[in-house]
Amino acid sequence: MGCSAGRGTLAQRLEGLDGEAAKALVAKELQKGLALNGTDAPLPEAVRRHVKAAGLEALLAAGAPICEEVLVALLARLRVGEDRAVVNVFLDHGMDVNTQDPSPDAETLLMAVIRSGDVATVEDLLNRGADVMKTDSKGNTPLHVAAARADEAIVDALLQRGAVVTNKNEDGHSAVMSARLASLAPNLRLSGAGGWASKEILAHKVFGKLDKRYLNAGEEVWRCPTSGDCWTASSPPPSFPRNHQVAARLSLAGDAFSLADAVEGAWLSGEAPPMKDQREVHPAIMQAIVKLVQVLQSELRAALEARDRAKLSAGLEMLRYAKVAQLPEEEAATRTLVSLELEEAIQSRSELELKQAILSAHQYDHRGSRLYKEALETLQQVMEEKRVEQMARQLADAAARGDLETLHGLLQAGHSSQAGLSLRSRPEFGEAEAALKKGVRQSLQRATHSGSRRQVRQACAEALQYGFSELPEYQRLVELQRQLCLQNLEDASQQRKEETLHERLKEFIEDPDLLDWGRKEAGFQTAIQVYKELLSLPPYFEDEQVLSKISQSYTVKREELKDQRLKEEFKRKLERTRVSFSFLVAFQELMDFTYRRVRTKDRRGDVPSRLIVEEAIVVQNLPNFVEYMRRREEIRKHCKASPPSTMLNDLHSRSVCKTFAKLPNSGKQFHSVWRDAHNLPVDPIDAEINEYYLFHGTRPEAANAITEGDFRLDLAGSNAGTLYGRGVYFSESTGKSDEYATEDSRGWCCMLVCRVTLGRILYTDEEYPNTNALVRHCTKGDNHSVLGDREQIRSTFREMIVFDTDQAYPEFLVWYSRQH
Known part of the structure; x- marks a missing residue:
């Protein structure tokens, strides 16, 4: 039996007892027939009631089994902090030092103790052979847990026992990132009270103490399970700035990526130069910066010597990503990389590769070389060849349809354009001329027989227009x-x-x-x-x-x-150019809906609380639009032959493109508002080929250029990120694109809302992707764009990148102000 009448259970009576008294009570109950197994087994209750080590020792010595219920209770008890004697008692009675929580989380005994911050007990477990690399169900190691808590003493103890810094959990986070973000996953962060908080979407407005502002409904927040306080990703972790010091300490035992993660975190938090005087920077952070510079210099030198395009690209990107001051090797590395890209593109004569190499030369500002000029000439030749091929097909189609106007237009273009000589040498050109002459003759003959004055005048006008006034007809x-x-x-x-x-x-x-x-x-x-x-x-x-x-x-x-x-016509143009007030409301709703107040390494200054739309202009650039539509139709054909595996058009999925989702106030999609406002026959975008409206932050001078019809999308924001290769970067969030915008004399910033055809998307949630491979997949392979999911691995933003400027058309220019 587990109890005596009127005196409570054995576990209750063991509470507070120590030493011989606890042993005597257990012995007495055993004599009365105490059952150590079964539903009334006393050990699980004794662990839950925090019976002292002596009482637990007595039960274990008497033969109480360490069952699953006991393990669950013990690990829960250890997480809140318990004297080390309890752990040693169970280990002395045969419990495996590497035992894991039988619940789905599968947390190890070592992790549970690390959560409590009990350094002495951690040392005991390590001395008894605890596995520092044993993971829970999410791939976290003990080092991830210690790093997320920014516990330096435990981190050092684990490192001394062989813990590996670079191992990543299921979410792709290393221990360095766990320290930097005070988290074990993008959806699980440490709260100020020491517990783990899960991400949630706010249902109503609340005041965020850490953010020091009201958090709006719809924002992503973490809620402390103890206090109920909410905070966002822009708030510092509860262990700030110690978490960045621990991240730096960890990175010294890792690789270049670990160093870059730690340095970036310190830079974002203001714990690294130039935000902080070098003399005040924590020694571990300075050591990480110095070591990162040394590693990058070494890698760049090796890549230069080998003329290795992939390593040069990776080294330069790491340099920019880590915000390291310019190194002597950087100029030579960029010049060599651009040359290699141009050489390969010229040899391939691929339109996409040439465009990407030229884009890279623009963004690295290396446009004076012979190779650059040769690449431009080669691209022009390739484009001319494509145009000739396309015009030849159009001539044949127009001839078959008897479309005289199209035939004449194409023939005139053939006589006047640079591509004309090549076109005139093709059989389709001669056949088209014959078809046009025949069509004019037939029209004249029909008019003659009809006797209709209107038909006669029309046929004569056609003959004059098409240059056949010498015909007897x-x-x-x-x-x-x-x-x-x-x-x-x-x-x-x-x-x-x-x-x-x-x-x-x-x-x-x-x-x-x-x-x-x-x-x-x-x-x-x-x-x-x-x-x-x-x-x-x-x-x-x-x-x-x-x-x-x-x-x-x-x-x-x-x-x-x-x-x-x-x-x-002028009046209509003005009406088309400057959008109506009602449509400005739709722009504001789109800006608000897609805005997230999150800081990344590309942000300068404070993060605004809101972006206020001041003016929106419709861009009308016919040459750019024609090229965009041409490229879109090419991608449509590719997608028809091989449909995209990654789609962003599921309105019921969290992965839906945010600009495609229904706006919360109106319940309409932005593109449908634009369609209805202008009575368009079809939607302006086609989500079946992953075409969406996306944002692109830029400078006021670029905005002025676009309104004058001389805008170059490939140069807008050319100093922005290149983590996914030298391309044109877009975001579904105004918060991300705002990072690249600068204010004009009015205090207004500008942002482009572009139609972008993503086609077959190459998805990546790698922290440091292989840039060279991504670009090649899009210029030589089966993909048309890259989606870099920093929202998944950094809780920041998703970025969409294209490597052909013809895949994007800037349709709107939005002027806005920042509200702080």
Whole structure:
């Protein structure tokens, strides 16, 4: 039996007892028939009730088994801190030092003790052979737990026993990142009270004590399980700044990536130069900076010597990512890398590779070399070849359809463009010329047989427009048209109706050739005399004065109409350019919905609390739009042959592109608001090929250039990140794109809202991806873009990168102000 009547359970009576008293009580209960197994087994309850080591020792010595229920209770007890004697008692009675929590988390005994911060007990476990590399179900090692708590003493103890810094957990975090973020995962962070808080989405507005501002509904926060306080990713961890010191200490035992992680964290938190005087920087952080510089110098030198493109790219990216001051080797490394990229692209004659290499040269500011000029010339040749091929296909299609206008336009382009010589040598060109001539002839013949004045005029106009006035059919039709006009004029003269006669004379005046011919005809002369009589003009008014009056009246009216059309067109253009107030509201909702107040290494100054839309302009750049649509249709064909495996258009998934999701206030998608506002027949974007509206922060001078029609997307924000290769970077969050924007004299910043066709997306959540491989997958392989998921591994933002500027079209320019 487990209890005596009226005195509580054995576990209750063991509470507070020590030494011999506890042993005597257990012995007495055993004599009475105490059962150490079964549902009333006393050991699990004794552990839960925090019975002292002596009582537990008595039960274990009596043969109480260490069952699963006991392990769960013991690990829970150790996490909150317990004297080391309890652990030693269980170990002395056969418990495995590497035992794990039987729950799904599978936390080890060592991890549970590390959570409590009991250094002495940790040392005991290590001395008894605890495995410093044994992981829980999420891939965390004991070092991850100690690092997340920023416990230097335990971190040092684990490192001395062989703990490996570079091992990553299931979320791709090393121990360095666990220290830096005070977390074991992007969704699990240490709270000020020492417990682990899970990420959640706020349902209503609350005040964040750590953030020192109100946190809005919809924001991602962590909530302390003890106090209930909420905080966001922009708040410092509870162990700040010690966590960055521990991260630096760990990185010294790791690799270059570990050093870069630690240095970046210290830089973001203001614990590294230039934000902090070097004399005040913690020694471990300074050691990490110095060691990182040495490692990067060594790697760059080796890459330069080997002329290794991949290593040069990785070394330069690491240099920028870690915010290390410029090294002597950097200039030579960038020059060599650009040269290698240009050489390979020129040899391949691939449009995408050439564009990417030229883009890289632009962004590294190496545009003066012979190779750069040769790459530009090669790209022009490749594009000309593609244009010739495309025009040849269009000529053949237009000829088959009998589309004379398209045929003439393409043939004219063939005669006038640089690609014309190549096009004219193709059989399709000669066939198209023959088809155009045949089509004009047939049109003239039909008009001749129809007798329709409208059809005759149209056929003659086509013949003149397309350059076939020498055709006999045209000459016959012109003569027929003249006779018809003269006949109409003579009929009007006989009817003696002033208005009808005025209109018939005007027909002659409109056509100089017809007028010259008519002057020689008696019917024309008679018509003028009749018109003068109808106007009651004295005989001294000459015929030419009458014709001049008719001509002047017609010209003035035509100019008035032309002027009115220009005014209306200008008005329409203004209306199209500057969006309406109602659409500004949609822009503000989009800005608010996609904004996250998170700091990354690219941020300068304070993080705004909100971005306020001041003005939005619709960009109308026809050449850029045509090239964008051409590239989009190429990608559509690729996606039809091999559909994308990564899609961002599932409205019910957290992975949906944030600019594609429904806006919380209106319940509409942004692109559908734009469609309805302008009565567009179809959606402006096609999510089936991963086409979305995305953000791109830029400078005011770039904004001025775009409004003047001379904007180059490949140069906007060219000093931005290159972690995923030299390309054009976009974000689904205004918070990320705002990092690259600068204020103008009004205090306004500008951001581009671009249509971007991502096509087949190459997804990566690696902390330090292989840049060279990513670019090659998109320029030589089956992908069209890269999605770098820093939201998953850093709790910051997802970035979308394309390596062909024709895959993006800047459709809107948004001016906004920052609210702090």
